[in-house]
C-alpha cells in the first residue's frame with residue numbers, strides 16, 4: 001500500500017461541556033496540526049498517490065471553514081462535543097466529499113493537539 005501525507009494547521013476555540021472533562025469544560029483554544037494520509041494500492045499515471053498540491057489545497061479548504069472559529073458558535077456542531085476525535089472524523093468526511101475517492105483504499109486524518117497527544121480517524125473508502 002502506498003501512502004501520501006500532507007499537513008496543515010488550524011486555530012480554534014471550543015468548550016467541552018461534559019462532566020467527564022475538567023477545565024476543558026470552559027472555553028479554551030487549541031492550535032491543531034492536522035495530517036491527512038491517503039492510501040492506495042497502486043500509483044496513478046503520474047506515479048503518485050495524490051498530487052501533493054491537490055491534497056494540500058483540499059485540506060486547507062476544509063480547515064479554512066474552522067480556522068479562527070469558536071466551534072461552540074457554529075450551527076453544524078450544535079449539541080456536539082468537538083473533541084479531537086470528533087474533529088478528525090469530521091475533517092475526513094469533508095475531504096471525502098470534495099475528492100474523487102474511487103482510487104483510494106482509505107483516508108486517515110490525525111489531529112495533534114500537542115506533540116504528546118493526538119487522535120486519528122481512519123475512513124475506509
Ligand SMILES: Nc1nc2c(c(=O)[nH]1)N=C([C@H](O)[C@H](O)COP(=O)(O)OP(=O)(O)OP(=O)(O)O)CN2
Nearest residue numbers: 016020021022023024025028082083084085113119
Ligand atoms: N480523548 C480526548 N481527551 C481530551 C480531549 C480530546 O479532544 N480528546 N480534549 C481535552 C481538552 O480539550 C484539552 O486538551 C484540555 O485538556 P485538559 O484541561 O487537560 O482536560 P480536562 O479538562 O479533561 O482536565 P483534566 O485535568 O484532565 O480532568 C481534554 N481531554
